[in-house]
Amino acid sequence: MAKGRELISRIKSTENTRKITRTMEMVATSKMKRAVDRVAAARPYARALSDVIASLYSPELAGEFPLLRQPSQVKRAAVIVLTSNRGLAGAFNSNLIKEARQIVSRLEGDGVDVQLHAVGRKGIGYFKYVGRAMAVQRTDITDRPTADDAASLVDALMAAFAAGELDAVYVVQSQFKSVLSAPPASIRVLPVAKPEGGALPKDYLLFPSAGEILTALLPAYVRNAIYRALVETVAAEQAARRTAMKNATDNAGEMLTVLRRTYNRARQANITQEIAEIVGGAAALD
Amino acid sequence: MLKVSVISPEATLFEGEAQSVVAPAFDGEVGILSGHAAMVTVLGNGSLRLADGTAFRIEGGFMQVADNVVRVVTEKATKV
Numbered sequence: 001m002a003k004g005r006e007l008i009s010r011i012k013s014t015e016n017t018r019k020i021t022r023t024m025e026m027v028a029t030s031k032m033k034r035a036v037d038r039v040a041a042a043r044p045y046a047r048a049l050s051d052v053i054a055s056l057y058s059p060e061l062a063g064e065f066p067l068l069r070q071p072s073q074v075k076r077a078a079v080i081v082l083t084s085n086r087g088l089a090g091a092f093n094s095n096l097i098k099e100a101r102q103i104v105s106r107l108e109g110d111g112v113d114v115q116l117h118a119v120g121r122k123g124i125g126y127f128k129y130v131g132r133a134m135a136v137q138r139t140d141i142t143d144r145p146t147a148d149d150a151a152s153l154v155d156a157l158m159a160a161f162a163a164g165e166l167d168a169v170y171v172v173q174s175q176f177k178s179v180l181s182a183p184p185a186s187i188r189v190l191p192v193a194k195p196e197g198g199a200l201p202k203d204y205l206l207f208p209s210a211g212e213i214l215t216a217l218l219p220a221y222v223r224n225a226i227y228r229a230l231v232e233t234v235a236a237e238q239a240a241r242r243t244a245m246k247n248a249t250d251n252a253g254e255m256l257t258v259l260r261r262t263y264n265r266a267r268q269a270n271i272t273q274e275i276a277e278i279v280g281g282a283a284a285l286d
Numbered sequence: 287m288l289k290v291s292v293i294s295p296e297a298t299l300f301e302g303e304a305q306s307v308v309a310p311a312f313d314g315e316v317g318i319l320s321g322h323a324a325m326v327t328v329l330g331n332g333s334l335r336l337a338d339g340t341a342f343r344i345e346g347g348f349m350q351v352a353d354n355v356v357r358v359v360t361e362k363a364t365k366v
Contacts, residue, residue, distance in 0.1 A: 041297040048293055048359040052326060052348065147295040147361065204352070207311065207327035216312075216328045217348060220361055227295050 004270070007263040011256060018252035024088065025245035031143060032179070032238035038144075038231045039176055046228060049221050050195035056210045057194050064211065066162035067192050067218045076113045077168040078135070078157050079104055079186075080226070082233045083123030085139055089237055090244035092174070093122040096233075099184035100172045112168075119153070143234050150227035154189070158222055161190045173229035174236030182236035189225045192218055288320055290356045292334065292342055294363040305337035307356050309349050316349075324352040333366065334358060341366040 062068040081100040083093045100116075100123070107114050115135040118124045124137045141149045160166045169190035174182045206213060290307055292300040307318040310332025327349050334342045347360030 038296070042295060044291075044298050045293045045295045045359060048350070048357055052350065052359075150295075203324060205323055205325040205327075207325065208313070213326060213328055213348060216346065220347065223361070224295055 004263060004266050007259060007266065011259045011263065014252050014256050014259060018249055018256070021245045021248040021252060025242055025249055028238045028242040028245060032235060032242055035143065035231065035235035035238050036176075036179070039228075039235050042224075042228055042231055046224055049217060049224060053214065053217055053221055054195045056206075056214050061211065061214065065214060065218060067158065067190065067222065069161075069164075070191055071167040074107075074110070074112050074167040076115070076166050077107055077170065078115050078117055078160075078166055079107070080117040080153060080157075080169070080171040080229075081119065081123045081127075082171065082173045082229060083118070083120035083126075084233075084237045085121045085142075087122060088244060089241035090247075092237055092240035092244075093120075093126075095184045096172055096174065097123060097126050099186055103170055103172060103186040107170075117153070117157075141230065143238070145227065145230035145234060147223065147227050150223050150230055154223055154226045155219075158190065158219055166190070171226060171229050174233045176232035176235045176239075179239045179242075182232070182239055187225070187229070189222055192222060195221070288318065288354050288356050290336060290358070292344075292358045292360070292363055294360055299342065299363050299365060300336075300340065304340075304356075307337075307358075308335045309358060310334065310344065311349070318349075318351055318356055320354050322351050322354075326350050329358070329360060334360075334363075 057068075062070065079100065081096065083096050087093065104114050104116070116127060116132065117136040117138075118127055118134045119138045119141055121139050124134065124139065127134055136153075138153070141153075154169070157166060157169050161169060168188060170186050170188050172184065172186045175185045176182045287303045287305065288307060290300065290302060290304045291298060305320075309316055309318070309327075310330050312328040312330045315332070316327065329344060329347050329349055331345045332343075334344050342358075342363045343366055344358065344360040345362040347358070350357045350359070
Protein backbone atom coordinates (compact mmCIF):
# COMPACT_ATOMS: atom_id res chain seq x y z
CA MET A 1 0.00 0.00 0.00
CA ALA A 2 2.63 2.45 -1.17
CA LYS A 3 0.10 5.09 -2.20
CA GLY A 4 -1.49 4.99 1.25
CA ARG A 5 1.77 5.72 3.03
CA GLU A 6 2.45 8.61 0.71
CA LEU A 7 -1.01 10.01 1.46
CA ILE A 8 -0.45 9.66 5.21
CA SER A 9 2.73 11.69 5.06
CA ARG A 10 0.99 14.39 3.01
CA ILE A 11 -1.87 14.48 5.52
CA LYS A 12 0.61 14.85 8.37
CA SER A 13 2.51 17.65 6.68
CA THR A 14 -0.71 19.52 5.84
CA GLU A 15 -1.86 19.14 9.45
CA ASN A 16 1.42 20.63 10.66
CA THR A 17 1.17 23.53 8.23
CA ARG A 18 -2.36 24.18 9.40
CA LYS A 19 -1.19 24.21 13.00
CA ILE A 20 1.41 26.85 12.15
CA THR A 21 -0.91 29.06 10.13
CA ARG A 22 -3.58 28.83 12.80
CA THR A 23 -1.12 29.92 15.46
CA MET A 24 0.07 32.80 13.29
CA GLU A 25 -3.53 33.81 12.76
CA MET A 26 -4.12 33.94 16.51
CA VAL A 27 -0.91 35.87 17.14
CA ALA A 28 -1.83 38.36 14.43
CA THR A 29 -5.33 38.73 15.86
CA SER A 30 -4.05 39.63 19.30
CA LYS A 31 -1.36 41.96 17.91
CA MET A 32 -3.95 43.56 15.68
CA LYS A 33 -6.25 44.27 18.61
CA ARG A 34 -3.46 46.08 20.42
CA ALA A 35 -2.47 47.96 17.26
CA VAL A 36 -6.06 49.05 16.66
CA ASP A 37 -6.24 50.30 20.26
CA ARG A 38 -3.13 52.39 19.61
CA VAL A 39 -4.70 53.85 16.46
CA ALA A 40 -7.74 54.84 18.53
CA ALA A 41 -5.58 56.19 21.37
CA ALA A 42 -3.73 58.45 18.93
CA ARG A 43 -6.92 60.17 17.79
CA PRO A 44 -7.58 62.66 20.63
CA TYR A 45 -4.09 64.17 20.28
CA ALA A 46 -4.43 64.49 16.51
CA ARG A 47 -7.85 66.09 16.84
CA ALA A 48 -6.77 68.56 19.52
CA LEU A 49 -3.77 69.59 17.46
CA SER A 50 -5.76 69.90 14.21
CA ASP A 51 -8.43 72.01 15.89
CA VAL A 52 -5.97 74.55 17.21
CA ILE A 53 -3.87 74.70 14.03
CA ALA A 54 -6.97 74.95 11.82
CA SER A 55 -8.31 77.85 13.82
CA LEU A 56 -5.02 79.77 13.90
CA TYR A 57 -4.12 79.07 10.29
CA SER A 58 -4.64 81.88 7.87
CA PRO A 59 -3.34 82.30 4.32
CA GLU A 60 -1.58 85.57 5.26
CA LEU A 61 0.38 83.78 7.98
CA ALA A 62 1.36 80.96 5.64
CA GLY A 63 4.19 82.98 4.12
CA GLU A 64 5.89 83.41 7.49
CA PHE A 65 6.26 79.76 8.42
CA PRO A 66 8.90 77.60 6.80
CA LEU A 67 6.71 74.51 7.17
CA LEU A 68 3.79 76.14 5.37
CA ARG A 69 5.96 77.34 2.46
CA GLN A 70 4.21 76.48 -0.80
CA PRO A 71 6.99 76.05 -3.35
CA SER A 72 5.99 77.37 -6.77
CA GLN A 73 7.87 74.49 -8.37
CA VAL A 74 8.68 71.16 -6.77
CA LYS A 75 12.26 70.21 -7.63
CA ARG A 76 13.28 67.87 -4.83
CA ALA A 77 10.98 65.62 -2.88
CA ALA A 78 11.34 62.89 -0.28
CA VAL A 79 9.11 59.82 -0.18
CA ILE A 80 8.91 57.82 3.05
CA VAL A 81 7.81 54.28 2.25
CA LEU A 82 6.45 52.30 5.18
CA THR A 83 6.52 48.52 4.87
CA SER A 84 6.75 45.71 7.39
CA ASN A 85 9.80 43.84 8.61
CA ARG A 86 8.09 40.48 8.24
CA GLY A 87 6.29 38.80 5.38
CA LEU A 88 3.41 36.32 5.21
CA ALA A 89 0.89 39.11 5.26
CA GLY A 90 -0.75 38.54 1.89
CA ALA A 91 -0.50 41.41 -0.55
CA PHE A 92 0.15 43.95 2.20
CA ASN A 93 3.76 44.80 1.32
CA SER A 94 3.37 44.48 -2.43
CA ASN A 95 0.43 46.90 -2.31
CA LEU A 96 2.52 49.47 -0.46
CA ILE A 97 5.46 48.98 -2.84
CA LYS A 98 3.16 49.35 -5.84
CA GLU A 99 1.80 52.60 -4.39
CA ALA A 100 5.37 53.80 -3.77
CA ARG A 101 6.41 52.99 -7.33
CA GLN A 102 3.43 54.91 -8.66
CA ILE A 103 4.13 58.08 -6.71
CA VAL A 104 7.87 57.93 -7.42
CA SER A 105 7.35 57.52 -11.16
CA ARG A 106 4.72 60.25 -11.15
CA LEU A 107 7.05 62.67 -9.38
CA GLU A 108 9.99 61.71 -11.57
CA GLY A 109 7.80 62.12 -14.63
CA ASP A 110 7.32 65.73 -13.54
CA GLY A 111 11.09 66.15 -13.35
CA VAL A 112 11.32 65.96 -9.58
CA ASP A 113 14.45 64.62 -7.92
CA VAL A 114 13.13 61.96 -5.50
CA GLN A 115 14.97 60.62 -2.49
CA LEU A 116 13.61 57.45 -0.94
CA HIS A 117 13.33 56.78 2.77
CA ALA A 118 12.53 53.11 3.19
CA VAL A 119 11.18 51.74 6.45
CA GLY A 120 10.84 47.98 6.90
CA ARG A 121 12.85 45.05 5.54
CA LYS A 122 10.36 44.24 2.81
CA GLY A 123 10.51 47.67 1.20
CA ILE A 124 14.29 47.86 1.53
CA GLY A 125 14.59 44.41 -0.01
CA TYR A 126 12.49 45.42 -2.99
CA PHE A 127 14.31 48.67 -3.72
CA LYS A 128 17.67 46.93 -3.35
CA TYR A 129 16.49 44.30 -5.82
CA VAL A 130 15.56 46.88 -8.44
CA GLY A 131 18.81 48.73 -7.78
CA ARG A 132 17.33 51.95 -6.50
CA ALA A 133 19.37 54.10 -4.14
CA MET A 134 17.79 54.87 -0.77
CA ALA A 135 18.64 57.89 1.35
CA VAL A 136 17.55 56.18 4.56
CA GLN A 137 16.97 52.51 5.40
CA ARG A 138 15.27 51.73 8.69
CA THR A 139 14.48 48.32 10.11
CA ASP A 140 14.48 49.28 13.78
CA ILE A 141 10.83 50.36 13.95
CA THR A 142 8.94 47.55 15.63
CA ASP A 143 5.27 46.72 15.62
CA ARG A 144 4.91 49.09 18.56
CA PRO A 145 6.01 52.37 17.01
CA THR A 146 6.55 55.31 19.34
CA ALA A 147 6.33 59.06 18.88
CA ASP A 148 10.13 59.07 19.10
CA ASP A 149 10.34 56.75 16.08
CA ALA A 150 8.20 59.21 14.15
CA ALA A 151 10.37 62.13 15.23
CA SER A 152 13.56 60.35 14.21
CA LEU A 153 12.09 59.72 10.75
CA VAL A 154 10.85 63.17 9.96
CA ASP A 155 12.87 65.71 11.97
CA ALA A 156 15.73 65.80 9.45
CA LEU A 157 13.24 66.15 6.61
CA MET A 158 11.50 69.07 8.33
CA ALA A 159 14.83 70.84 8.75
CA ALA A 160 15.66 70.22 5.08
CA PHE A 161 12.24 71.48 4.01
CA ALA A 162 12.54 74.59 6.15
CA ALA A 163 15.98 75.26 4.67
CA GLY A 164 14.58 74.92 1.15
CA GLU A 165 16.52 71.76 0.32
CA LEU A 166 13.28 69.83 -0.12
CA ASP A 167 10.03 71.02 -1.68
CA ALA A 168 7.69 68.22 -0.67
CA VAL A 169 7.58 65.19 1.59
CA TYR A 170 5.24 62.28 1.00
CA VAL A 171 4.57 59.23 3.09
CA VAL A 172 3.35 55.95 1.59
CA GLN A 173 1.29 54.18 4.25
CA SER A 174 -1.77 52.04 4.78
CA GLN A 175 -4.85 53.98 5.74
CA PHE A 176 -6.46 51.92 8.44
CA LYS A 177 -10.17 52.46 7.87
CA SER A 178 -11.33 49.17 9.35
CA VAL A 179 -10.06 45.64 9.83
CA LEU A 180 -11.30 44.79 6.35
CA SER A 181 -10.30 47.97 4.56
CA ALA A 182 -6.80 49.39 4.78
CA PRO A 183 -5.88 50.63 1.32
CA PRO A 184 -2.39 51.98 0.61
CA ALA A 185 -2.16 55.73 0.14
CA SER A 186 0.44 58.41 -0.45
CA ILE A 187 -0.08 61.39 1.77
CA ARG A 188 1.71 64.70 1.48
CA VAL A 189 2.94 65.76 4.92
CA LEU A 190 4.98 68.77 3.79
CA PRO A 191 4.16 71.49 2.99
CA VAL A 192 1.53 71.26 5.70
CA ALA A 193 -2.01 71.46 4.36
CA LYS A 194 -4.59 73.27 6.44
CA PRO A 195 -6.05 70.61 8.72
CA GLU A 196 -9.74 69.98 8.91
CA GLY A 197 -11.04 71.00 12.26
CA GLY A 198 -13.57 72.99 14.16
CA ALA A 199 -12.63 76.63 14.58
CA LEU A 200 -12.06 77.96 18.08
CA PRO A 201 -14.26 80.81 19.17
CA LYS A 202 -12.56 84.11 18.50
CA ASP A 203 -12.17 85.30 22.09
CA TYR A 204 -9.34 83.00 23.15
CA LEU A 205 -6.39 84.56 24.87
CA LEU A 206 -3.33 83.41 22.95
CA PHE A 207 0.04 83.13 24.68
CA PRO A 208 2.52 84.21 23.44
CA SER A 209 0.75 84.87 20.08
CA ALA A 210 -0.99 83.07 17.25
CA GLY A 211 2.24 83.03 15.27
CA GLU A 212 4.34 81.64 18.12
CA ILE A 213 1.78 78.96 18.86
CA LEU A 214 1.84 77.87 15.22
CA THR A 215 5.65 77.84 15.25
CA ALA A 216 5.58 75.50 18.24
CA LEU A 217 2.77 73.27 17.03
CA LEU A 218 3.44 72.79 13.31
CA PRO A 219 6.44 70.46 13.86
CA ALA A 220 4.36 68.50 16.38
CA TYR A 221 1.62 68.23 13.79
CA VAL A 222 3.99 66.88 11.15
CA ARG A 223 5.51 64.40 13.62
CA ASN A 224 2.02 63.29 14.57
CA ALA A 225 1.10 62.71 10.92
CA ILE A 226 4.07 60.33 10.68
CA TYR A 227 3.25 58.69 14.02
CA ARG A 228 -0.28 58.05 12.85
CA ALA A 229 1.01 56.65 9.57
CA LEU A 230 3.23 54.24 11.55
CA VAL A 231 0.51 52.97 13.89
CA GLU A 232 -2.05 52.67 11.11
CA THR A 233 0.38 50.74 8.92
CA VAL A 234 1.15 48.35 11.78
CA ALA A 235 -2.55 47.77 12.39
CA ALA A 236 -3.10 47.18 8.67
CA GLU A 237 -0.16 44.77 8.56
CA GLN A 238 -1.57 42.66 11.38
CA ALA A 239 -5.03 42.74 9.84
CA ALA A 240 -3.60 41.64 6.48
CA ARG A 241 -1.58 38.87 8.13
CA ARG A 242 -4.61 37.66 10.02
CA THR A 243 -6.67 37.45 6.82
CA ALA A 244 -3.84 35.73 4.93
CA MET A 245 -3.32 33.20 7.69
CA LYS A 246 -7.04 32.59 8.08
CA ASN A 247 -7.25 31.81 4.36
CA ALA A 248 -4.22 29.53 4.62
CA THR A 249 -5.79 27.69 7.55
CA ASP A 250 -9.08 27.29 5.68
CA ASN A 251 -7.30 26.06 2.56
CA ALA A 252 -5.28 23.55 4.56
CA GLY A 253 -8.55 22.29 6.08
CA GLU A 254 -10.11 21.83 2.65
CA MET A 255 -7.02 20.05 1.40
CA LEU A 256 -7.09 17.74 4.42
CA THR A 257 -10.70 16.76 3.71
CA VAL A 258 -9.82 15.78 0.16
CA LEU A 259 -6.64 13.94 1.20
CA ARG A 260 -8.41 12.01 3.95
CA ARG A 261 -11.20 11.03 1.60
CA THR A 262 -8.71 9.81 -1.02
CA TYR A 263 -6.80 7.88 1.62
CA ASN A 264 -9.93 6.19 3.00
CA ARG A 265 -11.10 5.31 -0.45
CA ALA A 266 -7.75 3.72 -1.27
CA ARG A 267 -7.79 1.82 2.02
CA GLN A 268 -11.31 0.54 1.39
CA ALA A 269 -10.49 -0.48 -2.17
CA ASN A 270 -7.54 -2.37 -0.79
CA ILE A 271 -9.66 -4.26 1.75
CA THR A 272 -12.33 -5.04 -0.82
CA GLN A 273 -9.68 -6.39 -3.11
CA GLU A 274 -8.19 -8.55 -0.36
CA ILE A 275 -11.61 -10.00 0.52
CA ALA A 276 -12.27 -10.72 -3.15
CA GLU A 277 -8.92 -12.49 -3.35
CA ILE A 278 -9.64 -14.60 -0.24
CA VAL A 279 -13.12 -15.48 -1.42
CA GLY A 280 -11.73 -16.31 -4.84
CA GLY A 281 -9.00 -18.45 -3.26
CA ALA A 282 -11.52 -20.30 -1.06
CA ALA A 283 -13.81 -20.90 -4.04
CA ALA A 284 -10.91 -22.41 -5.97
CA LEU A 285 -10.33 -24.95 -3.18
CA ASP A 286 -13.94 -26.22 -3.22
CA MET B 287 -14.38 71.92 39.32
CA LEU B 288 -12.29 71.69 36.22
CA LYS B 289 -12.49 68.88 33.71
CA VAL B 290 -8.92 68.01 32.90
CA SER B 291 -7.47 65.81 30.20
CA VAL B 292 -3.79 65.13 29.55
CA ILE B 293 -3.19 63.94 26.00
CA SER B 294 0.05 62.68 24.48
CA PRO B 295 0.49 61.41 20.90
CA GLU B 296 0.35 57.81 22.11
CA ALA B 297 -2.49 57.91 24.58
CA THR B 298 -4.82 59.93 26.75
CA LEU B 299 -3.00 59.73 30.09
CA PHE B 300 -5.52 61.36 32.33
CA GLU B 301 -9.14 62.30 32.17
CA GLY B 302 -10.93 63.53 35.25
CA GLU B 303 -11.77 66.41 37.52
CA ALA B 304 -9.52 68.66 39.55
CA GLN B 305 -9.86 71.76 41.69
CA SER B 306 -6.85 73.40 40.10
CA VAL B 307 -4.11 72.83 37.58
CA VAL B 308 -0.56 74.17 37.58
CA ALA B 309 1.11 73.87 34.19
CA PRO B 310 4.60 74.76 32.97
CA ALA B 311 3.90 77.39 30.30
CA PHE B 312 6.67 78.58 27.98
CA ASP B 313 7.46 81.54 30.25
CA GLY B 314 6.88 80.04 33.70
CA GLU B 315 4.20 78.20 35.58
CA VAL B 316 0.58 79.10 35.13
CA GLY B 317 -2.21 78.20 37.53
CA ILE B 318 -5.74 77.51 36.38
CA LEU B 319 -8.76 77.68 38.67
CA SER B 320 -12.37 77.23 37.78
CA GLY B 321 -13.77 80.18 35.86
CA HIS B 322 -10.53 80.93 34.04
CA ALA B 323 -10.81 82.88 30.79
CA ALA B 324 -10.59 80.97 27.50
CA MET B 325 -6.93 80.61 26.66
CA VAL B 326 -4.44 78.76 24.52
CA THR B 327 -0.84 78.77 25.69
CA VAL B 328 2.34 77.12 24.52
CA LEU B 329 3.91 74.85 27.14
CA GLY B 330 7.55 74.36 28.01
CA ASN B 331 9.18 71.47 29.85
CA GLY B 332 8.36 70.82 33.48
CA SER B 333 5.83 69.30 35.79
CA LEU B 334 2.09 69.53 35.46
CA ARG B 335 0.33 69.26 38.79
CA LEU B 336 -3.30 68.78 39.71
CA ALA B 337 -4.78 69.77 43.06
CA ASP B 338 -5.16 66.14 44.19
CA GLY B 339 -1.42 65.54 43.87
CA THR B 340 -1.43 63.85 40.48
CA ALA B 341 1.62 65.04 38.58
CA PHE B 342 3.05 64.57 35.10
CA ARG B 343 6.38 65.44 33.60
CA ILE B 344 5.64 67.03 30.25
CA GLU B 345 7.60 68.38 27.30
CA GLY B 346 6.20 70.98 24.92
CA GLY B 347 2.78 71.11 23.37
CA PHE B 348 -0.02 73.41 24.42
CA MET B 349 -2.81 73.89 26.94
CA GLN B 350 -6.30 74.92 26.01
CA VAL B 351 -8.70 76.28 28.62
CA ALA B 352 -12.36 77.03 27.94
CA ASP B 353 -15.54 76.78 30.02
CA ASN B 354 -13.76 74.97 32.87
CA VAL B 355 -12.39 72.36 30.47
CA VAL B 356 -8.61 72.10 30.47
CA ARG B 357 -6.89 70.16 27.71
CA VAL B 358 -3.17 69.63 28.09
CA VAL B 359 -1.83 68.41 24.76
CA THR B 360 1.84 67.57 25.00
CA GLU B 361 4.45 65.78 22.90
CA LYS B 362 5.76 63.77 25.80
CA ALA B 363 4.16 63.06 29.12
CA THR B 364 5.03 60.63 31.89
CA LYS B 365 3.17 60.21 35.12
CA VAL B 366 5.25 60.98 38.19
